[in-house]
Amino acid sequence: MDTEFLPGNQLTLLNSGRAYFPALLAALAAAQREIYLESYIFANDAVGHEVASALCAAARRGVTVNVTVDGFGARNFAADFRPQLSAAGVRTLFYRPELGSLRLARHRLRRLHRKLAVIDGRVAFVGGINxxxxxxxxxDMRPRYDYAVRIEGPVLAQVHHAARRMWEIVTWVNFKRRFRIRPLHQPCCELxxxxxxxxxxxxxxRHRNDILNAYIDAIDAAEVEILxxxxxxxxxxxxxxxxxxxARRGVRIGILLQGKSDHPLLHHATRTLYAAALKxxxxxxxxxxxxxxxxVAVIDRDWATVGSSNIDPFSLLLAKEANLFVRDAQFAGELRASLHDAIADGxxxxxxxxxxxxxxxxxxxxxxxxGLIRALVGIAGYGHKHWHAEAQISRRPPAP
Known part of the structure; x- marks a missing residue:
């Protein structure tokens, strides 16, 4: 199914937390009716406490504040923030809370990896920033380099629906009757x-492959450049x-990856693909x-995506993810220039x-x-049937 692009939006590219958090905090401070916030990580640091304080302030002035965090990525959230938030009237839920078992089960790899916020149905934020x-x-890894997008316009209805639906599902799974959805605030979908x-x-x-298919459709249509x-x-x-x-039809392709990684397993596994790609x-x-x-990605200077989805089996086959896809030369050009600056500078x-x-x-x-990554994906039930990495294209490791 083709990606349905809605016209009439105002999108602001936000480079890392230094741009994202001031914009998010301003929107939280202006909230009048409702807030949905989802995050994989909610850290016990200065930013975490600043956001928590803004959520508490909104709840105290009568805003319905709904916060959903992942039970693994934010496993310390209950001790670090829940008492403060609950006392102010903020409603909080865990997606798949960890129960202390060390057993490696399939569900442990299925996480809420989305990072999004919707305020009053009039402004939303989507991206990769926790x-x-x-x-x-x-x-030696500071500062974190990432992107998010501030959204106004018709596409906001899709973000609002996804956030509301996630809250409904997690509320039902956790038997939180007191967290039932309140009357719907219709999102502002004006141009x-x-x-x-x-x-x-x-x-x-219903959406197993939507993000993957959108990427592949854009790559298949690429004529000049993929970044x-x-x-x-x-x-x-x-x-x-x-x-x-x-690459065979002459499209220029550049891929920017981590040089300093917090997940060495994936970092080392990715390097098995380098030889075939360079060739x-x-x-x-x-x-x-x-x-x-x-x-993020930019294709042919008029298509771009910013979101939470990595291009690995955990994101594309297992986790709950959210990406914004854009058809706009100005937005794509801004993201492309930012990425080229990052390549030149670091x-x-x-x-x-x-x-x-x-x-x-x-x-x-x-x-x-x-091999271990493939085994983990196999544990989740996707190994042989649904996922094979590029060893299918390059079956041998690089020559010594």
């Missing part, structure tokens, strides 16, 4: 600008084939200045010679990591 300070990271946008989610029912920045990049066979086909003419850059957490291009000089223990570690 409620966490940019500098809440190891010293706010000139930009076309579509909001897509990934779940395990991807993604924190955790381990695409499946469909995504890989689309990229390689684009196909795909350029790979590792961002070494700080911690890259972005999940990235190192990976070349074939770099792979040839890698020691055999490093190559072995990459392939062991890749």
């Amino acid at each position: 409620i966490v300070d940019d500098d809440n990271a190891p010293e 706010a600008g000139t930009q076309q946008a579509a909001f897509l989610i990934r779940d395990n029912i 991807i920045a993604n924190a955790y990049f381990l695409p499946g066979i469909r995504f890989g084939r689309a990229l390689f086909a684009a 196909a003419g795909i350029r790979i850059f590792e961002y070494e200045k700080s911690f890259l957490h972005a999940k 990235a190192r291009e990976i070349r074939a010679g770099d792979l040839a000089t890698r020691a055999w223990p490093a190559r072995l570690l990459s392939w062991l990591s890749y």
Whole structure:
């Protein structure tokens, strides 16, 4: 199914927490009726407390405030914030709360990874930024580099519906009758600008492949350039084939990945793909200045996406995700320029010679990591049937 782009939106690209949190806090301070906020992480740091205080202030002035966090990513939320929030009247829920078991079960890999907020049905935020300070990271990885989008206009109705629906589902699963949905506040869907946008989610029912399909459709239609920045990049066979086909027809492809990673397993597994990508003419850059957490792309300077979905099996097959897709030359151009600045200022291009000089223990570690990722996806029930990585395209590790 083709992505349905709605016209008439006003979109503001927000680069990292330094731009995102002032905009979010201003919207929370102006809230009059309702707030929905979803986050994978809600950190016990300066930003977390600032956002919590803004949510409490809204609740005290009569705003219905609904906060949903992931039970693993925000597993300390109950101790760090829930008493303060509950005392102010903020309603909070956990998506799949962790119960202390060490058993590796399928459901543990299915997380609420979305990062979004909807205020009064008039403004929304979508992106990859958790409620966490940019500098809440190891010293050599600061500051976190990421993106979000402030949204006004008709596409906001799709964001509002998704947030409301998530609240309904988690309320029902947690038997929280006192958290039942209150009368619907219709989102403001009046024209706010000139930009076309579509909001897509990934779940395990009706929207399993919506984000993946939107990416592949855009890659298949690419004529000039594909620029991807993604924190955790381990695409499946469909995504890989689309990229390689684009490279064969002469499309310029650049991929910006983490040089400093908080998930070494995925980082090492991703490096198994480098040799085949470089051979196909795909350029790979590792961002070494700080911690890259972005999940964005620009294609042919008029298509762009910003969201929470990584290009790996956990995001594309398991987690609850949300991305905004945009058809607008101005927005795509702004994101493209920002990514090129990041590459010029803090990235190192990976070349074939770099792979040839890698020691055999490093190559072995990459392939062991890749094998373990496939095993984890298999535990979730997707291993053989639904997901194969680019070893299908390049079956051997890089030559020593």
